[in-house]
Amino acid sequence: MTLFDTLDILGTIAFAISGALSAMNRRLDLFGIFIIAFVTAIGGGTLRDVLIGATPVSWMQNTINLYLIGGVTGVSIIFRNKLDYLKKSLFLFDTIGLGIFTIIGVEAGIQTDLDPIICIALGTMTGCFGGVIRDILCNEIPVIFRKEVYATASIAGGICFMILHALKAPINITYIATTLLIIVIRLLVVKYQVSLPMFTVRNQKT
Secondary structure (H helix, E strand, O other): OOHHHHHHHHHHHHHHHHHHHHHHHOOOOHHHHHHHHHHHHHHHHHHHHHHHOOOOOHHHHOOHHHHHHHHHHHHHHHOHHHOOOHHHHHHHHHHHHHHHHHHHHHHHHHHOOOOHHHHHHHHHHHHHHHHHHHHHHOOOOOHHHOOEOOHHHHHHHHHHHHHHHHOOOOHHHHHHHHHHHHHHHHHHHHHOOOEOOOOOOOOOOO
């Protein structure tokens, strides 16, 4: 098993836990928890595969991921009471999933010989889209559209990946450096409450 395969498994686990925690936090039933965990884990990868024409999509060809998501979700439910800080746990696993899935998306773009900008966009969508679906189904504004730096961290990681790839850095170093960069950016911006500017339209009296 390569490092890429290992990261893919870790990303799937992280996003499945993220989805399960979010669903339990919204008091969904057992079926709802499994559905949210599933779409969070495979949403970004499904969009990526559809956009690059890799069909059937990866989770349809590799059913091991389905059993993995189901098992991880079950464990999350069983040990839900051990998670004393639900929001912190959700943030941590969501951040790990973002970092790992971003590099998987960028790598897929490179293997398809796409333009570097498209590779970065593909990585961002792979990392963020599962969380978007999760938040929408949980009746929340997706975190990607809120003030927290989320997609920006993914874009930064994608740029880092492309630079290291152009410099012909060892692939394992590229994977690890990119993932850690995204995770560190997310942790720092939340800790120091860094956010992108927001704009509103003033109501004009008629």
